[in-house]
Amino acid sequence: MRSLILDDDKAVCEFIASVLEESGVTYEIFLDPLQALESMNGSEYDFAFIDIGLPNMNGLEFSKRFKERYPESDIVFITGYGDYDKAVQAIKVGAYDFLKKAFKRLDISMCVARLIEKRRLYQAQKRKQVLDFANQVSLQLMHELRNPLTAIGGFSRLAYTKDCPEDQLKEYARVIFDQTVRLEKVFNKVLQHLKAGVEQL
Known part of the structure; x- marks a missing residue:
């Protein structure tokens, strides 16, 4: 399985990536949404971790474009303090889950486990x-x-x-x-x- 990680904080990206590696999930890290849009055309993703508060383009707008390209992929939004209104909008976009900063390693592990299981069930159905x-x-x-x-x-x-x-x-x-x-x-x-x-x- 493959995941996209998009956050302007490199440390957050690497933290999530380390958990994905333990679960056998490959990934691509992006710090800028515009760069991610340019690069993801040639890739396939089963799910994505997207920060809501991004520079140049907010995470909600990026997620809409991501869903147009990968309608079957799940999105986990990374939210910060005061992002409640955006989180509500994210649910409307089709968010699968949320990780609230500062999340712990166990939070990511449990989230990834649910994503993998959901994806396996989807693939079995297909x-x-x-x-x-x-x-x-x-x-x-x-x-x-x-x-x-x-x-x-x-x-x-x-x-x-x-x-x-x-x-x-x-x-x-x-x-x-x-x-x-x-x-x-x-x-x-x-x-x-x-x-x-x-x-x-």
Whole structure:
């Protein structure tokens, strides 16, 4: 798992980072929100620790942009004394949790443990959705392929029958061709279904 840490206090960032390391979570530290916005386009994050009171851009505004890029990621806001009003706004933005300065190591550890567990449950749910979708597509494919394959096999055997009239051979060839076209349509239909399903997952 991977986390973004954004706070203009480097010591706070390193404190949170040390707990993430113990939990096996990789991270990126940013002291400036504008720099974070420029850099995070090429990265993926499962969650983020964001200071509400940031220079250049407050944490609430940054979190909105972060959520646009990572809608499934969780945000933990770092708040200071007197940030109550901003904390209320943060809840509306979709804050998962808060760490109030000066927080202790145990506070971060418990928060990270909850984040990891929530993320694991989310990933397990996504895997189940993928498997369910794959099973659904497999059943549909088997059903759609059965009739044309049966027809192709049957008429192919008839075409190899001894003394089969030429006009019958042409008719069998036409049926086989029609069923081949039908198979192609089935495959295209399944591919479109797969593409649409993957985009929704």
